[in-house]
Amino acid sequence: MHYRLALVAVATLFACKTAGMQETNPERGASSASTGQASQIDENAKRMVAQGRDIFRDDTFGSEDYFGAALKLHQAIAGEKNGGVGGGVSPKTALSVGLKVDAERVPGPVAAGIKSGAVSLDDPASTLALLKVNAVVGVKGMFQGDRLSSLGITCAFCHSTVDDSFAPGIGKRLDGWPNRDLNVGAIVSLAPDLSPITKLLGVDEATVKKVLGSWGPGKFDAELNVDGKAFRPDGKAAATLLPAAFGLAGVNLHTYSGWGSVTYWNAYVANNEMQGKGVFFDPRLDDRSKFPVAARTGFGHRKSNDDRITSKLAALQFYQLAIPAPTPPPGSFDGAAAARGKTLFEGKARCATCHVPPLYTEPGWEMHTAEEVGVDDFQAKRSPDERYRTTPLRGLFAHAKGGFYHDGRFADYAAVIDHYDGFLRLGLDGREKSDLQQFLKSL
Ligand code: HEC
Ligand code: HEC
DSSP: OHHHHHHHHHHHHHHHHHTTOSSOOTHHHHHHHHHHHHHHHHHHHHHHHHHHHHHHHHOOTTTHIIIIIITOHHHHHHOGGGTSSTTOOOHHHHHHTTOOEEGGGSOHHHHHHHHHTSSOTTOHHHHHHHHHTTOBTTEEEEEETTEEEEEEEOTHHHHEEEOOSSBTTEEOEEETOOOTTOBHHHHHHTOSOOHHHHHHHTOOHHHHHHHHHHHOTTEEOTTHHHHOOOBOTTSSBOOEEOOOOSSOTTOOSBTTTTOBOHHHHHHHHHHHTSOOSOEEEOGGGGOTTTOHHHHHHTTTEEEOSSOOSGGGHHHHHHHHHHOOOOOOOTTSSOHHHHHHHHHHHHTTTOGGGTSOTTTTSOSSOOEEOHHHHTSOOHHHHTSTTOOEEOOOOTTGGGGOTTOBSTTOOBOSHHHHHHHHHHHTTOOOOHHHHHHHHHHHHHO
């Protein structure tokens, strides 16, 4: 083998010389070695995407010990007739609080039964059947025989939806699309035992229910567990909209207030929101005045002996960075108006000074004070850097439901454009505003 390689090398050298080259190309060895490495990299990328997809869709990180064993949510879903408590949750109820069903995981006969009505959408037993085939997006049931014995959640719970191709709420999975129908608060409220939350926050059950009830569809409060702030000074819920987990490559800091990179935030959420088992380090959370709950519980120094998170972070991050922002459906915007809107976006309207194309956020440290974007600083102040991150705008159409800005304060495209027009004194006329709107829809 070595002997043959040497022969090839000598032959190559000779060939170069005879071809009149002064010297052998010093890159040569490296580049032929890199063909091997290149395919290694390609293989690795493929493997990471596949692993990351599985983790994103189906890994609970051990969160069943929280949602199942502690909150006993599985009992409320099963209902008394199926070994749980209360009336149970029918597929109809599950769909009404925004849960989605992955049609590709529903076996043919069950799908046919749903279409024909033979599988009742009013019967909690049908929900159990869907959980058993792992078809409820982001919710993983654990079974002992036919009995639902526990339940955990996955990233897809909040960050995937379906395309409704089978029926409303039932269809093909769309990873990274935030589920703006999902009423996380209403779902958690179903739990027969809310004491893990009352204990963590040091409040009574009625208060916890009031907080969960204040979020509404498409929202969740990812900072409540660190600062205990459930309401803003104006009395409105402190929750934020579920953001997109697509189109994130090239973007430096993540979350509305820029807590860290994708992998930072994945570790934060898997440990802190999903209550999975892992290791998490962030001494910024030791700040007692800003993060009283985290400082008290030592969340910034979490270390489980049974770490089910850390080994998954690399592939999980890789997968999210691989999810492209979706393309708006044909006919969903006016192309000529969008082209005029692009000129405005990059010129008179000054949007591109922060939303730099093609990332539509700033390369670099993409953070701004609340004053710079003309809103209050409540949510910014709940984060280490106390600023808002310039939202990457690609695929905006996929999360227009629920409104814009971190809390959805601007109900639609027109409202967010009016805000900038007034705040930045842009002096846009009606047609310019509508062109800009078409451009935002085209992103
Ligand atoms: C209960 C709902 C929920 C679950 C489960 C959840 N997230 Fe999130 N996620 C949110 C919310 C809400 C935010 C916004 C937080 C903020 O800005 O303060 C967020 C933010 C993010 C972001 C930042 C997006 C951006 O615009 O920069 C990423 C990436 C993300 N989550 C990925 C994940 C992954 C991966 C998992 C699983 C480990 C996960 N999330 C689990 C609700 C959830
Ligand atoms: C000074 C920097 C800056 C400028 C200029 C700017 N933006 Fe923004 N933009 C931001 C920041 C920061 C956010 C996040 C605010 C939040 O979530 O509270 C944002 C959010 C948005 C959102 C909401 C995205 C979402 O998913 O909720 C839209 C839409 C938007 N900007 C469009 C525009 C348009 C159109 C212009 C020009 C008229 C513009 N921006 C100018 C910084 C800027």
